Amino acid sequence: MDYTVIIGLEVHVQLQTNTKLFCGCSTKFNPDHPNTQTCPVCLGLPGALPVLNREAFHLGMKTGMAINCEIPSFTKWDRKQYYYPDLPKAYQISQFDLPMSQNGWLEIEIDPETRQKKKVGIIRAHLEEDAGKNSHDESGRGQDSKVDLNRCGTPLIEIVSEPDLRSAQEARTYLEELKLLLTYIDVSDCNMQEGSLRCDANVNLHVHKENGETIPTPIVEIKNLNSFRGVEQAIEYEVQRQWNEWQETGLSLKDVPKETRGWDADRGVTLEQRGKEDAADYRYFPDPDLAPVTVTNAERERVFKELCERPAERRARLEERYQLSVYDAAVIIDQGVDFADYFEAVAESSENGKQAANWITQDVLRELKEREMEIAEFPIKPDVLAAILQKVKANEITNNSARTVFQELLNNSKDVPRIEQIQQIIEEKGLGIVSDTGELDAIIQAVVDKNAKAVADFQSGKQAAVGALIGQVMRDIKGADPKMVRQLLIEKMS
Amino acid sequence: MSTQLPEDDVLKVASLSRLKLSETEVNALGKQMGSVLKYIAMLDELDTESIEPMAHAIEISNVFREDQLQESLPRDKALSNAPQTDGNYFLVPAIL
Numbered sequence: 001m002d003y004t005v006i007i008g009l010e011v012h013v014q015l016q017t018n019t020k021l022f023c024g025c026s027t028k029f030n031p032d033h034p035n036t037q038t039c040p041v042c043l044g045l046p047g048a049l050p051v052l053n054r055e056a057f058h059l060g061m062k063t064g065m066a067i068n069c070e071i072p073s074f075t076k077w078d079r080k081q082y083y084y085p086d087l088p089k090a091y092q093i094s095q096f097d098l099p100m101s102q103n104g105w106l107e108i109e110i111d112p113e114t115r116q117k118k119k120v121g122i123i124r125a126h127l128e129e130d131a132g133k134n135s136h137d138e139s140g141r142g143q144d145s146k147v148d149l150n151r152c153g154t155p156l157i158e159i160v161s162e163p164d165l166r167s168a169q170e171a172r173t174y175l176e177e178l179k180l181l182l183t184y185i186d187v188s189d190c191n192m193q194e195g196s197l198r199c200d201a202n203v204n205l206h207v208h209k210e211n212g213e214t215i216p217t218p219i220v221e222i223k224n225l226n227s228f229r230g231v232e233q234a235i236e237y238e239v240q241r242q243w244n245e246w247q248e249t250g251l252s253l254k255d256v257p258k259e260t261r262g263w264d265a266d267r268g269v270t271l272e273q274r275g276k277e278d279a280a281d282y283r284y285f286p287d288p289d290l291a292p293v294t295v296t297n298a299e300r301e302r303v304f305k306e307l308c309e310r311p312a313e314r315r316a317r318l319e320e321r322y323q324l325s326v327y328d329a330a331v332i333i334d335q336g337v338d339f340a341d342y343f344e345a346v347a348e349s350s351e352n353g354k355q356a357a358n359w360i361t362q363d364v365l366r367e368l369k370e371r372e373m374e375i376a377e378f379p380i381k382p383d384v385l386a387a388i389l390q391k392v393k394a395n396e397i398t399n400n401s402a403r404t405v406f407q408e409l410l411n412n413s414k415d416v417p418r419i420e421q422i423q424q425i426i427e428e429k430g431l432g433i434v435s436d437t438g439e440l441d442a443i444i445q446a447v448v449d450k451n452a453k454a455v456a457d458f459q460s461g462k463q464a465a466v467g468a469l470i471g472q473v474m475r476d477i478k479g480a481d482p483k484m485v486r487q488l489l490i491e492k493m494s
Numbered sequence: 495m496s497t498q499l500p501e502d503d504v505l506k507v508a509s510l511s512r513l514k515l516s517e518t519e520v521n522a523l524g525k526q527m528g529s530v531l532k533y534i535a536m537l538d539e540l541d542t543e544s545i546e547p548m549a550h551a552i553e554i555s556n557v558f559r560e561d562q563l564q565e566s567l568p569r570d571k572a573l574s575n576a577p578q579t580d581g582n583y584f585l586v587p588a589i590l
Contacts (some may be wrong), residue, residue: 081510286549
């Protein structure tokens with residue numbers, strides 16, 4: 001007997017607007033100043049009238065299109081009723097039967113070896129307002145809970161996938177790809193620490209019995225997943241827990257209603273949150289305070305044109321155009337739009353994509369990490385790096401000397417490094433490849449004369465002896481190309 | 495036809511509204527809600543076969559505001575109607 005894991009994700013993403021979905025309060029993340037970004041609308045005071053934020057709807061359309069959804073020509077707002085202290089109106093303005101986008105998909109790579117891809121279906125993506133933030137007494141003495149309503153009313157888009165994901169790893173990959181996409185199209189910063197991207201996972205198993213029957217186990221919704229690792233671990237835990245439970249009880253989806261469990265990251269377990277018996281009853285109905293929205297073809301086309309090249313498309317194009325490995329293309333794309341732009345600028349003007357990729361994924365990325373810097377702040381601009389790489393390509397300096405130039409520009413430039421400095425550094429440090437073979441020849445001859453034993457060793461077949469001699473030559477003449485030195489030494493000794 | 499709403503339904507609605515009702519109240523509300531529903535049920539007599547469902551009572555759409563900051567309430571104003579605060583937060587009985 002075995003089983004298939006069935007996972008669907010509900011992802012909430014905060015859209016980057018200045019103001020809330022239905023009022024002009026700021027959406028700034030501001031936990032140190034609680035309850036300073038509220039007004040009668042987001043506090044749910046009687047008589048307040050919500051009015052839709054045009055930009056939030058626009059970003060919602062952009063998001064829907066990026067995940068290949070259709071944007072219906074008519075959408076409306078509904079009230080979802082529930083009582084919780086972070087929701088002062090006792091209902092959330094959301095979208096029920098007529099969401100603003102639906103029937104899309106997102107492609108993910110499910111096997112890095114074979115590069116097998118899979119389209120994960122997206123049922124819908126709708127706009128809704130966020131709730132406030134509760135903080136609970138941690139002392140265990142049952143003190144009052146505190147409520148901060150700064151976040152209440154912030155625009156979210158909820159993206160609901162089909163139950164197409166088949167492992168914790170796939171769920172994580174989907175979430176990572178979604179995050180990358182949404183930051184690429186610039187609709188959200190997807191900052192998980194600040195709660196701009198949150199995820200719930202619906203998980204169950206399809207148990208395959210020996211008699212050929214397939215039995216679905218009860219569906220569990222795992223809440224409170226606020227890191228990629230958390231998503232993966234919580235699903236892994238839940239799969240094992242459901243498998244154990246099924247073996248003990250044999251209960252199927254028909255016997256037990258959907259259960260809600262919370263992920264406890266510290267203990268690494270999921271815990272029952274809402275009792276199975278009081279299933280949520282949200283009593284959705286159309287919000288009479290808000291007018292429906294209609295979307296024309298012209299508007300759809302206008303928003304579609306704003307979409308930039310999406311990460312999956314760009315990854316494929318980098319591989320193709322610059323002959324990059326899958327790995328290098330992925331590293332570059334994963335760093336975000338600015339980083340990929342930087343790479344392309346260097347690759348285009350140095351006319352060597354592979355070399356640019358090596359430098360940018362290694363040297364540049366390492367410096368950024370050490371300096372905790374974004375690529376936009378990096379002092380060596382693409383044209384300067386390209387100029388260094390061109391010198392390597394033209395055989396004027398070695399790749400190692402190029403690193404010295406790079407470091408020198410980075411560490412000892414008062415202003416933004418300029419292309420002219422490259423030649424200065426090469427000259428000051430004597431990094432130019434010595435093409436005057438006369439000078440090189442004399443030094444090689446001197447080294448050979450001084451090291452009779454090493455020469456004899458080499459001649460008796462010990463190839464390794466050549467290494468020590470190359471070292472000596474390189475010490476005596478700066479900027480020699482080690483490959484050329486090696487070749488000349490061997491010629492001289494043979 | 496009795497217009498009394500069954501007790502179970504009254505208790506369900508009360509529980510969803512976080513209301514605790516006495517037995518007398520359950521009985522009285524059952525009668526009242528039943529008669530409200532009966533009154534509303536008169537609409538069923540209308541033939542709506544060929545009528546498009548409405549999403550809104552007024553025929554209006556696309557009411558937007560621009561994404562521009564408006565001044566928020568000062569914190570003391572925001573908290574002023576709350577039964578309990580600590581001057582920074584709304585305070586509510588411990589929740590888990």
